[in-house]
Amino acid sequence: MKPIETKQEYSNYVDQKSPNSPIWKNCLNAFWVGGLICTIGQFIMNFCKYQGLDETASSTVVSIVLIAISAILTGLNIFNKIGKFAGAGSLIPITGFANSIVSPAIEYKSEGYVMGVGGKMFTVAGPVLVFGISSSVIIGILAILFGAGA
Amino acid sequence: MDFIQSIDWMGILKCFVVGGIICVIGQILIDKTKLTPARILVIYVTTGAILGGLGIYKYLIDFAGAGATVPLLGFGANLAKGAMQEVQKAGLLGAFTGGVKASAGGIAAAVFFGYLASLIAKPKIKKQ
Numbered sequence: 001m002k003p004i005e006t007k008q009e010y011s012n013y014v015d016q017k018s019p020n021s022p023i024w025k026n027c028l029n030a031f032w033v034g035g036l037i038c039t040i041g042q043f044i045m046n047f048c049k050y051q052g053l054d055e056t057a058s059s060t061v062v063s064i065v066l067i068a069i070s071a072i073l074t075g076l077n078i079f080n081k082i083g084k085f086a087g088a089g090s091l092i093p094i095t096g097f098a099n100s101i102v103s104p105a106i107e108y109k110s111e112g113y114v115m116g117v118g119g120k121m122f123t124v125a126g127p128v129l130v131f132g133i134s135s136s137v138i139i140g141i142l143a144i145l146f147g148a149g150a
Numbered sequence: 151m152d153f154i155q156s157i158d159w160m161g162i163l164k165c166f167v168v169g170g171i172i173c174v175i176g177q178i179l180i181d182k183t184k185l186t187p188a189r190i191l192v193i194y195v196t197t198g199a200i201l202g203g204l205g206i207y208k209y210l211i212d213f214a215g216a217g218a219t220v221p222l223l224g225f226g227a228n229l230a231k232g233a234m235q236e237v238q239k240a241g242l243l244g245a246f247t248g249g250v251k252a253s254a255g256g257i258a259a260a261v262f263f264g265y266l267a268s269l270i271a272k273p274k275i276k277k278q
Contacts (some may be wrong), residue, residue, distance in 0.1 A: 024179045027174045034173025034221070035166035041216035042165040043157075050153050059219050060202070060255035066220065067259045075267035083215035088176030091187055092194060093169070093220045094256065099266035100191065106271045117268045121185065124188040125260065128222070131192045132229050133249055140233030140245025 026087050033082070033089030041066055041093075063094055070095035074102035100124035165217035168210065172221045191222055198226025216235065228252050 004010050041062045048058035054057050070090075071077040079099050083090050090096055108120035122129070179190050201207040207227040210218040218224050232252025236244030250257065 022213055027177050030173045030177035031170035035170030038169025038217045038220045039162055039166045041220040042162055046157055050156055064257035064259040068263045071263035071267035075271035088180055089173045092173045092176040098260055101260050102267045105268035121264055128191050128195050132195040132226055135196050135209050136229035136233040136249025139203035139243050140237045140248055141231045143234045143237045
């Protein structure tokens, strides 16, 4: 085998060696699992509204319930199996955000409950919060400058 | 069972399809690019915040309900909506308080249940 010298060659080599993931099958699984998770959310939302909660409160309850469920499922090592099957179907909904907090926290448990669990919880969720919250601050400032209403 | 009768099944279908499509876009990003899941989540939140800031995302929420709010795009849009609403009440201060205030429930739940679940879980020990 000839030696790998450039980045391009390396990239070709990796493409050649890594298994081709069947994209259509992945997309189909992502579609129905993602859709199902959203649908569970919609049922919770309908139930909250039926109980007399307003739109904003219902939507918050949906987030909290889905996050709690996926945190527990991650702790029981069930979520990882769903994730392997569904790919983005369980990553993109808020369940993936919860999973991204619990997974590293469990992994680094041996480093202690403060810096291990407490610190590593945010390896993925940290960037999400940094970019999400920063964008919201910028949008708020732009809304003042341009006088746009919500 | 009044609750079952009150369900709008057309709305459920829209929710399923839109939520599914948003996830498929993520799946294509995973399969066709070298982006890591963490980066994809960041892209989704930021895109959601921008779409929310431009006032586009609320139409998708009106159409698909939880199909639009449950994916992380909705989390971003909610942050942006909170900031824009709070700005009208509190001015510049609102730009800093509004986003987190609107998403406080989700963030606190993620931190609390995340820590709790980590405590009860056992780290995986790889079998030889």
